[in-house]
Every structure is written in C-alpha cells, then in structure tokens.
Amino acid sequence: MTQESFDFPVWQSIGDAISGLQVETETVIVKRADIRSFVAHAIAHDRVELVFQPISAAQHGRPVCFYEGLMRIRGADGALISPGLYLPEVEGTELAAALDVAALRQALFALRQNPWLRLSVNIAPQTMGHPDWLETLRRAADQAPDIAYRLIVEITESASLLDLSCARSFFATLRDLGCSVALDDFGAGTTSFRYFREYRFDIVKIDGHFCAGLATNADSRVLVKSLVDIAQHFEMLIVAEFIETEADAAAATALGVDCLQGYLIGRPDKALFDPWALRDTA
Ligand code: G
Ligand code: MN
Numbered sequence: 001m002t003q004e005s006f007d008f009p010v011w012q013s014i015g016d017a018i019s020g021l022q023v024e025t026e027t028v029i030v031k032r033a034d035i036r037s038f039v040a041h042a043i044a045h046d047r048v049e050l051v052f053q054p055i056s057a058a059q060h061g062r063p064v065c066f067y068e069g070l071m072r073i074r075g076a077d078g079a080l081i082s083p084g085l086y087l088p089e090v091e092g093t094e095l096a097a098a099l100d101v102a103a104l105r106q107a108l109f110a111l112r113q114n115p116w117l118r119l120s121v122n123i124a125p126q127t128m129g130h131p132d133w134l135e136t137l138r139r140a141a142d143q144a145p146d147i148a149y150r151l152i153v154e155i156t157e158s159a160s161l162l163d164l165s166c167a168r169s170f171f172a173t174l175r176d177l178g179c180s181v182a183l184d185d186f187g188a189g190t191t192s193f194r195y196f197r198e199y200r201f202d203i204v205k206i207d208g209h210f211c212a213g214l215a216t217n218a219d220s221r222v223l224v225k226s227l228v229d230i231a232q233h234f235e236m237l238i239v240a241e242f243i244e245t246e247a248d249a250a251a252a253t254a255l256g257v258d259c260l261q262g263y264l265i266g267r268p269d270k271a272l273f274d275p276w277a278l279r280d281t282a
Contacts, residue, residue: 017126035089039073039099046153047074050110051120052269055239055261058253061234064275065259066118066152069110070268092126102128105148108140111147116274120182121151125160126172141177149178152203157189162199171199185241187227196234204231208242215247215257221255228256 042048050069056062072080083099091097100123107121127133141148153174161167171181182203185193189211195201207225214220224240231238240252243262252260 013117017039022114028153035086036095038221039086039090039095043095043098043102046102048072048099048106049074049080049270050103050106050121051080051270052267052272053130053261054266054273055120055259056265058240058249058257060258062260064273066120066258067272068120068122068154068268069103069107070263071122072101075258084193087265091124095137097127097130100124100130101132104133104136107151108136108147110272111150112140112144114272114274115146116276117153117272120154122156122184124274125155125158125210128160131168134170134173137174137179145178152180154182154183154184154205156184157186157195161195161199164273167199182239186231187223193230196230201236203237203239204242205239205261208258211248211252211262212242212244213241213248214240214251215245221251224257227256232256 002254016186049072051072051166052067052069054064056064064139070130071083073083073086074175075081081101087099090099098207100121100213107119111117123133137148137151155161180202181199182205183199183201184205186204188207205228206224210220210224226239237259239259239261240248240257240259241261243260243264244254245250247266248262249260249264263272
C-alpha cells in the first residue's frame with residue numbers, strides 16, 4: 001500500500017465508474033484521485049442515496065421511534081456502496097461536505113414525502129457550520145418548519161467539538177430551527193465529558209462495539225452502565241447501537257438504555273415503514 005493507491009477486492013461499481021484502472025486477478029488498484037472523482041461524479045449525477053434503519057423503543061413492544069438515514073452511493077451497476085469505501089479518501093475535503101449536503105437533501109426529501117417520519121442524518125464534524133449545509137437546511141425549514149422539527153442531526157465525537165465557538169453556534173442554529181442533536185458513537189472517539197456539559201445533546205448513541213455481545217461480556221456491561229449513568233444525568237435519550245440478539249437487547253434494556261438500533265430491530269433498507277400505519281392494521 002502506498003500513499004498514492006490502495007487495494008481492495010474487485011468492485012464492479014467503482015470499476016465501471018472509473019476509467020484507467022489496473023485490474024489484476026482479484027484486486028483493483030484505485031488511486032485516491034480516482035475515488036475522489038468517483039465521489040464528485042456521484043454527487044453531480046444524484047447518485048448519493050440514503051438507506052433507512054429503524055431505532056425502536058427498548059420497551060413496550062419496541063415501537064419505532066425514528067429512522068437513521070445512512071449514506072450510500074448508487075454504483076454504475078445499481079449496487080449501493082457503503083461510505084467505508086470512499087469516505088476515508090475524502091475526509092476533511094470539500095467533497096466530504098458536498099456528500100453531507102447531498103445526504104441532507106435526500107433526508108429532507110424523505111421528510112417531505114413522509115409526514116409521519118422522524119429521521120436522523122449524519123454529518124462529518126468538519127461539515128459543522130458549512131454554509132451550503134446550513135443553507136440547504138434553512139431553505140427547507142423556511143418552506144416547511146415541521147421538517148426541521150422531525151430532523152435529528154448525528155455528530156460523532158471528535159476534536160472539532162473542542163472548537164467551542166464553532167460547535168456552540170452550530171448547535172444553537174440547529175436548535176433555533178427545531179432540530180434535535182445526537183452524539184453518535186459515544187465512547188468510541190476522543191471522549192471528553194466536557195462535551196456533555198457544553199452541548200446538552202438531546203440523544204446519545206452508545207458505540208456499537210460496546211453493545212454487541214453485551215449479554216455475555218461483563219466488561220462491556222460495566223462500560224455501558226457508566227455511559228448510561230452519565231447520559232441519564234444529563235437527561236439525554238440513550239440509544240444502544242449494533243443490537244443483533246434478543247439477549248443483547250434484554251441486557252441493554254436492563255442497563256437503562258431507552259432505544260435500540262441494530263440488525264435485531266431492522267437492517268438498513270431503501271423502504272420506510274410507517275409504524276402508525278402498521279399499528280392501525282394490526
Ligand atoms: O456510525 P454509525 O452509527 O452512523 O454507523 C452505522 C453503521 O452501522 C451502518 O453502516 C450500519 O450498516 C451498521 N450497522 C447497523 N446496525 C448494525 C448491527 O446490528 N451490527 C453491525 N455489525 N453493524 C450495524
Ligand atoms: Mn449515525
């Protein structure tokens with residue numbers, strides 16, 4: 001692996017979209033610059049999409065509380081490509097912000113189409129306060145203020161949150177518009193408890209790596225319990241990520257988690273299901 005290029009398994013969608021690839025038997029060597037032009041092409045041609053994963057209440061029959069919109073790029077062969085494959089190559093560049101704007105547009109569209117929907121979107125820390133991102137949200141909120149009320153903005157812990165004036169004014173703008181703010185992947189990053197006192201997030205999502213296998217891992221239970229205690233003190237709604245089994249769901253619920261997300265509750269999907277409509281027909 002060099003600075004210039006890296007290897008990954010043959011991947012038709014990118015292979016189709018980018019010309020000049022060196023194809024070996026099982027590996028495509030793609031230059032960073034090629035990935036960047038692939039992403040730029042996807043943005044320019046409306047190929048940034050969302051899939052939706054439900055987050056349910058931990059108790060009382062586990063009704064869906066909201067959905068998370070997860071970014072994908074529609075490849076030339078129609079396959080949906082996960083951000084893990086291209087996000088690291090655009091991190092910190094204008095392209096990352098442009099991807100966040102494209103994902104936000106999709107989220108706003110889904111909120112307009114589905115008046116019952118509450119939806120979260122992810123934003124890279126460096127996109128906080130980006131004029132295009134804020135302008136996109138403001139325009140939608142001007143036309144239909146309820147859309148902003150139904151939007152949750154997820155942000156991961158990172159050094160950017162330590163830029164107090166930038167983060168403070170960004171969160172204040174979001175709150176003025178009526179959006180909720182979630183701290184994503186809590187416990188995984190550069191956790192600073194200072195964030196809690198400073199920002200008073202509405203929701204905190206406990207990193208999936210602490211929650212997967214919770215039922216059988218006493219160490220994880222101690223860590224999740226302490227994260228839950230902190231979040232409860234600050235009156236934040238607590239979501240456990242990566243819940244894949246009934247045993248882990250029960251363990252998370254017993255520790256005081258409010259909501260569950262993971263393959264047990266539902267996999268990310270193009271389709272959205274109105275939980276209220278389901279209830280009416282039940
Ligand atoms: O960082 P963030 O929480 O936004 O990441 C969500 C990612 O986690 C998505 O890409 C999604 O596909 C993945 N994911 C969601 N639920 C599960 C799960 O139960 N197990 C695992 N291993 N991954 C999950
Ligand atoms: Mn997230």
